[in-house]
Amino acid sequence: MSERRVSLEVLRYDPETDSEPRFQRYPVPYHEEWVVLDALNYIKDHLDTTLSYRWSCHMAVCGSCGMMVNGEPVLACKAFLRDYPDEIRVEPLLHFPIERDLVTVIDDFMAKLARVKPYLIPARDEPASAAERRQTPAELKRFKQYTLCINCMLCYAACPEYGLMPEFLGPAAIALAHRYNRDSRDAGRDERQEIIAANEGVWDCSFVGACSEVCPKHVDPAGALQQVKIASTVDWYKEHLMPWVKK
Amino acid sequence: MVTIRTDVAILGAGGAGLRAAIALAESDPGLRIALISKVYPMRSHTCAAEGGAAGVIKADDSLEQHFHDTVGGGDWLSDQDAVEYFIREAPGELVQLERWGCPWSRDPDGSVAVRPFGGMKIKRTWYAADKSGFHILHTLFQTSLKHPAIERFDEYYATDLLVDDGRCHGLTAIEMRSGQLREFRAQAVIIAAGGAGRMFRFTTNGAIKTGDGMALAYRAGVPLKDMEFVQYHPTGLPNTGILLTEGCRGEGGILVNRSGYRYLQDYGMGPETAPGKPVLKTMELGPRDRLSQAFWHEMKKGNTIPTPWGECVLLDMRHLGEKLIDERLPFVRELSTSYLGKDPVTEPIPVRPVVHYMMGGIDTDIGAATPLAGLFAAGECACVSINGANRLGSNSLTEILVFGRRAALSAVEYLRSGPRAGNERALTARTAEARERIRRLFEITGGRVSISGLRSEMMDTMEEHAGIYRTGGGLAQACARLSELRERHAGIGLNDRTNVYNTELLQALELKSMLDCAEAVAVSAQARTESRGAHQRLDFVERDDDKFLRHSLAHHRSGQPPRIEYRDVVVTKSQPGVRDYSGDKK
Ligand SMILES: Cc1cc2nc3c(=O)[nH]c(=O)nc-3n(C[C@H](O)[C@H](O)[C@H](O)COP(=O)(O)OP(=O)(O)OC[C@H]3O[C@@H](n4cnc5c(N)ncnc54)[C@H](O)[C@@H]3O)c2cc1C
Ligand code: FES
Numbered sequence: 001m002s003e004r005r006v007s008l009e010v011l012r013y014d015p016e017t018d019s020e021p022r023f024q025r026y027p028v029p030y031h032e033e034w035v036v037l038d039a040l041n042y043i044k045d046h047l048d049t050t051l052s053y054r055w056s057c058h059m060a061v062c063g064s065c066g067m068m069v070n071g072e073p074v075l076a077c078k079a080f081l082r083d084y085p086d087e088i089r090v091e092p093l094l095h096f097p098i099e100r101d102l103v104t105v106i107d108d109f110m111a112k113l114a115r116v117k118p119y120l121i122p123a124r125d126e127p128a129s130a131a132e133r134r135q136t137p138a139e140l141k142r143f144k145q146y147t148l149c150i151n152c153m154l155c156y157a158a159c160p161e162y163g164l165m166p167e168f169l170g171p172a173a174i175a176l177a178h179r180y181n182r183d184s185r186d187a188g189r190d191e192r193q194e195i196i197a198a199n200e201g202v203w204d205c206s207f208v209g210a211c212s213e214v215c216p217k218h219v220d221p222a223g224a225l226q227q228v229k230i231a232s233t234v235d236w237y238k239e240h241l242m243p244w245v246k247k
Numbered sequence: 248m249v250t251i252r253t254d255v256a257i258l259g260a261g262g263a264g265l266r267a268a269i270a271l272a273e274s275d276p277g278l279r280i281a282l283i284s285k286v287y288p289m290r291s292h293t294c295a296a297e298g299g300a301a302g303v304i305k306a307d308d309s310l311e312q313h314f315h316d317t318v319g320g321g322d323w324l325s326d327q328d329a330v331e332y333f334i335r336e337a338p339g340e341l342v343q344l345e346r347w348g349c350p351w352s353r354d355p356d357g358s359v360a361v362r363p364f365g366g367m368k369i370k371r372t373w374y375a376a377d378k379s380g381f382h383i384l385h386t387l388f389q390t391s392l393k394h395p396a397i398e399r400f401d402e403y404y405a406t407d408l409l410v411d412d413g414r415c416h417g418l419t420a421i422e423m424r425s426g427q428l429r430e431f432r433a434q435a436v437i438i439a440a441g442g443a444g445r446m447f448r449f450t451t452n453g454a455i456k457t458g459d460g461m462a463l464a465y466r467a468g469v470p471l472k473d474m475e476f477v478q479y480h481p482t483g484l485p486n487t488g489i490l491l492t493e494g495c496r497g498e499g500g501i502l503v504n505r506s507g508y509r510y511l512q513d514y515g516m517g518p519e520t521a522p523g524k525p526v527l528k529t530m531e532l533g534p535r536d537r538l539s540q541a542f543w544h545e546m547k548k549g550n551t552i553p554t555p556w557g558e559c560v561l562l563d564m565r566h567l568g569e570k571l572i573d574e575r576l577p578f579v580r581e582l583s584t585s586y587l588g589k590d591p592v593t594e595p596i597p598v599r600p601v602v603h604y605m606m607g608g609i610d611t612d613i614g615a616a617t618p619l620a621g622l623f624a625a626g627e628c629a630c631v632s633i634n635g636a637n638r639l640g641s642n643s644l645t646e647i648l649v650f651g652r653r654a655a656l657s658a659v660e661y662l663r664s665g666p667r668a669g670n671e672r673a674l675t676a677r678t679a680e681a682r683e684r685i686r687r688l689f690e691i692t693g694g695r696v697s698i699s700g701l702r703s704e705m706m707d708t709m710e711e712h713a714g715i716y717r718t719g720g721g722l723a724q725a726c727a728r729l730s731e732l733r734e735r736h737a738g739i740g741l742n743d744r745t746n747v748y749n750t751e752l753l754q755a756l757e758l759k760s761m762l763d764c765a766e767a768v769a770v771s772a773q774a775r776t777e778s779r780g781a782h783q784r785l786d787f788v789e790r791d792d793d794k795f796l797r798h799s800l801a802h803h804r805s806g807q808p809p810r811i812e813y814r815d816v817v818v819t820k821s822q823p824g825v826r827d828y829s830g831d832k833k
Contacts, residue, residue, distance in 0.1 A: 016745050033486055033586075044750075045699035050743040052750045054286075056453035059489045059582060061381055062290045078585060099424060100748040110287070110401070118389040120348040132304070132342045134357030140350060147350050147382065151289050176389075183348060 004030040006081055008039055010051065011091040013098050021098065023089075024048075030081055036069055036090060037076040040102075053102035060216060063150035066093050066157070067102050073157035073214050094157040095166075109153055112169050116177035116195055121188025139184040146179035146224055148217040155211035155221050161204050168204045169196065171211035171221030178224040181231075197232045205229070248678060249429050253281040253398070255658050256417055256433035258405045258460055260284035261291030262380070262644065263626025264439035265387035266340075266651030267658075272394035274659050281431055283400045283420055285455060285753070288388045292441055292453045293647065296380020297492035297578060298364060299372040300644035302337035305361060308369045310334050315821060317642060320366040320534050321606075321635020322780035323796065323823040324473065324816055329613045329631045331819065333642075333649050340648040341373050349386040350375050352575075362575075363497040363527050364641045366534035366828075370527070372641040377492050377578040380644055403429065404753055405459065407681040408436065408467040408622065409674050415467070415622035416669035419681040423753070426746025428685065430678045434666060435621050435658040438464055438609060439651060442627040443764040445757075447602040447713075448706035451483060451490040460628040462760035464609045465767065469617045470800035470812070472630040474764070475772035475782045476606035478638055479715055481538035483601025484587050485556035491579050491598060493640040495591075496531035498575055499523040500564040502538070503595070504550040510560070514541040516828045523566045529830030536637040536781045537828060539600040543715045552597060559597035568592075600715060604643065606634040606781065607771075610800060615654035621666060623658050625650040632798065636780020688755055691740035698739060698754050705732055705758075705765055713769055718785045722773035729766045730808055736762055767801040767809050774811045775799060792823050 005027045013021040026047050028039045037055055044051050054064040058077045065076040068091040070084060081088070096104035155171035156162050162170050177196055181189040196202050205225045212222040255271055257264045260282050268282045284291065303313050313334045318325050345351055345359065352360045352374050364372040375382040391397050403420040406428070410416070417433040440460025444452030465471050481502070482491045496502070501522050504510045509530065512519050516533040520526040531538075542560060545551050551558035564572060564579075569592045572580055576591070584590045587597070608630040615623045615631070626647040633646060712718075712725035736759055743751040777791035778784050796816050801809035 014745055015747055049698065049741075049751045049754075050745075052748045054290075056286060056290050056292065056455045057295050058453065058487065059295060059586070061378070061578075062286075062292070062294050062453060064286065064290045103748050105424075106287075114392045117392075119393050120346070120390075130339065130342065130346070132345050132359055135353055136357045137353050137355060139357075140353055144350055147385070148378075150294075150381075151287075180348070185348065 006030050006039070006086045006088055008043065009087065009089045010043070010102070012051070012101055014100060032082055034081045035077050036079040036081065036088065037065055039081060040076060040090070052100050061150055063152035066152040066154050067091065068094055068157065073154040075152060075154070075216050078216060093153055095159070095163045096153070096156070106153065108166065109156060109170070112173040113151070113176065116169065116173050117188060117192050118176045118180060120180065120183065120186050121191060122185065123187035133185055135184055142184070143179050143182035146175050146182070146219060149175060149219045150217055152216065154214045154216065158210040158214040160208055160210065161206060165204055169202070171225065174202060174228055175219055175221040175224040178228050193232060193235060196228055197235070202229045202232060249427070250432055251281060251429060252432045253279040254433065254662060255435045255437060256281045256283060256431045257437045257439060258283050258418060259291070259439035259441060259626065259628070260288035260399070261439060261441055261626065262293035262384055262387060262647035263651035264437070265384070265391050266648050267437050267439060267625060267655040268397045269387065269391055269394065270652040270655035271659065272396040274655065276394070276396050278396055280397045281400060281433065282397055283403045283405060283431065285402065285404045285423070287401045288399070289385060290455070291384060292456055293384040294381045295451070295453060295490070296383070296644055297377045297490060298494040298497070299362060299374030299379040299641045300341055300383065301364065301367065301372050301639070301641040302341040302645055303334065303371055304338050304341070304359060304373070305371065308371050312369055313371060316367050316528070317633065317639055318635070318821045319824070319826050320639040321637055322790065322826060323821070324632065324635030324779060324798070326613070326632050326817040327819040327821060328817050330633050332613055333633045333646065336649040337645045340645065340652065344383060344386055344648070347386050347390045349382055352376055362494060363525055363532055364639070365493050365496070365532050365538070366528060366639040368528045372497070374494065377494050377576045383644060404756065405463060406685065406756060407677070408463050409669070409677045410467050410619065411669045411673040411677065412667070414620040414666060414669065416674055418463070419678055421685070423748050426749055428682050432674070435623065435661050437654045437658055438622070438624040438628055439626045439654070440628045442605045443761060444602050444605065446705060446761045446765045446768070447709050449483070449488045449710065450602040451480060451488055452602070457757035457760050458764035459757065459760040460624070461608055462763040464617060464622065464624065465763055465801070465803045467619060468803065469619050469622065470610045470802050471764070471767045472607055472610040472798050472800055473632060473771070474607035474767040474801055475775050475799060476636050476780060477602060477713065477768060478535055478604040478606060478781050479539035479600040480535055480603035481542060481600050482562050482598040484583060485554055485559050485597050485599050487586050488601045489582050489586055490601070490603070491562060491583065491596065495562060495564055495576060495579055497525065498571065499525050499567050500531065500562055502531055503561050503563055504545050505552045506550070510545050510550060511538065511541055514544065516541070518830065520830070526830050529828050533828040534637055534639060539715050540783060542600050554597050557599060559599045561595035562598045563595040564591040565593065565595065604638055606630065606632070606636065606638055614657045615650050616657050621661060623654040625654040636782060685752070688739065688741055688752065689744055691738065695740070696735050696738040698751065698758055701732055701735060701739070702758050705729070705762060709765055709768070713772060716783050716785050717772055719773065719776070722769055725769040726766070726773055726808060729762065729769055733762050733766060763803070770808050771799045771801050771811055796823060
């Protein structure tokens, strides 16, 4: 194998002993096929067993390994060494408190996911049944893209609004609400819209679109936000200016 | 010591754990349910499943046929009463997921679409493109958020079961954020902690699949059943072990050797079918054990292709065309393009067999109950057994649903029977022992046994001696080696003496789980002197129904290799016969 080495500069922070984060540098062998996660595993196994970070699937689907690599939010298991210079800086995801080393505290995100009622809310008059409902491929396509979110939170790290206003529900949570709103089997849009349209909801987004750029699954949360915002505006007009129109 | 009192504690928040939690909440919203997991639920490895979940739904299919495919596929080691129950419940569970919003792929008329899968005579695998497990997991997780009765304990690492007076009364777990041990007192415990593929170096399993649940039950006196049956999936990416789903072949992908020859026809799975026109239950749609074994023989004959990552065959999907691949197999395209640099639309993909699934696991009965009162188990960590000696692809995602729910119902029944409370003093002592064991890890000074070194030796041993083909001699070496590693594990010392999110501590504990499971695999494999399904012995090449139409049960013995016992397989209507994958043409 090659002699080439890269240098990983990794943020370290132990809340029990460090008053603030510091950086530690590790020389790591370079392999054409390695991702940053492989380099971290190399460090953990051979250089420094005290380094902590989250990972599991190594195939970009469990959403555990989001981190900042040279300043960009990425999945460490899909960030290839070959796409970086020989000096690579690895930090925990921006906009989240650091729990330890590359591990962030994600309570806020988990609470927001739950808040948007991310489950089917069937119509009140839908007969109770245990049978399969029909849904055409075209109906599926209306929301399929928004089901692909792996909750990696890269979009929160990229979102300037979330950085400034932590109350903002944020891209992934709103895209998830939008996913259920667009599902032909769902009738819960009004309930969700109320939550989203509250002031810390969709209005805060300034449509920079950074969230969609970093999304590893091409969910396009920015598109979802825009549609939700338009829908909310229409709702507002209907309610306030044309109360006779049924939503 | 913080004690959390609850009615049912569920260890594991993957598909099986979440399904159990929802079933409990639905059966009685007043129940207190603690859902404990070492990762956030959506990180559980169910998310990695690609191909789909089997259940009879279409008019041309029958429960009878699904039963026979499963029992034959399992080389008659499945308990047939359990298979009957499983198959009957399967369609209802998959429809239930539909009602919870799972984005199943659809036929033009809006009904759920099904795809062909290995070893299944009729198309019955429900799928959501090639991210079926991902969608099942997220649908379950999101649905669970509806139920306030489910209290989650995310990033809690379970270390021990609390057992007193022949009953399970809870467990202890490390709260990873603080590093503190927590005691969960529960009337019933359900283990849904997933598989143990990480015992092997080359595996489709994520880092968290370290067999903790199996090891916890085992050390608490519950036997591990049929552990010698480890499934190899025939098509893994050679450099990373990332899986390319059987759906690739279900949609018409073919396997060829170095001369472009579809070698499966030489191993009882011919005659050849037209490329892109897959015929069920033959050629590329044969069962996984047979396909992986055929690869091994091709390799011995020199018919495979050397690559920097070992010998390979080619999975060719080019004839399927870009449109179909993008619609049905988008993830496969993304994975092979980014991780191997090969696009299935334009190139055949080199693949080789990879450790994938544990047929064996915690001994349970058809009601998901273990022999230890108050302890239930479901999902990949459990062995009911429906999978026998070889699981058919797409039966497992259904299994986690059917038996996740079943475990919940059994736990509720158990609660209603009014089980005796545990002895406070005894349970407190158990917790103290658990804490003491962890504290000792922090105290070993000068312990120079490295976790990664030991883990590496374990993986080498398993790869070399417990793989697709095994021999008595090799297994004897493996057993000796694993005993030695078990002893050396006691000398592990931690460099990281801190509390918060100490992953070195967790790795040390996970390694112990894997070593326990690995020893159960090797010792059970050595004792089974026959070849059946995924357990193939070069020194005992025939199936031996007289001696081994029986489940192996590995019983833990402190500081020693397990003791192996056997229990007869339950046969209801299918007598052991010949597994025929030669298609209908013969
Ligand atoms: C790549 C891949 C593809 C697959 N494709 C298919 C398919 O197409 N069809 C099919 O039927 N099957 C498939 N399988 C198999 C199937 O996905 C699994 O068997 C199934 O998802 C297992 O689910 P589970 O709920 O039992 O475990 P998991 O989803 O693995 O969940 C285990 C849970 O236990 C928790 N846990 C473990 N140890 C501890 C501990 N010590 N403390 C606390 N919590 C703990 C984990 O955090 C996790 O929440 C596939 C498997 C793989 C690896
Ligand atoms: S490890 Fe699962 S997304 Fe990276």
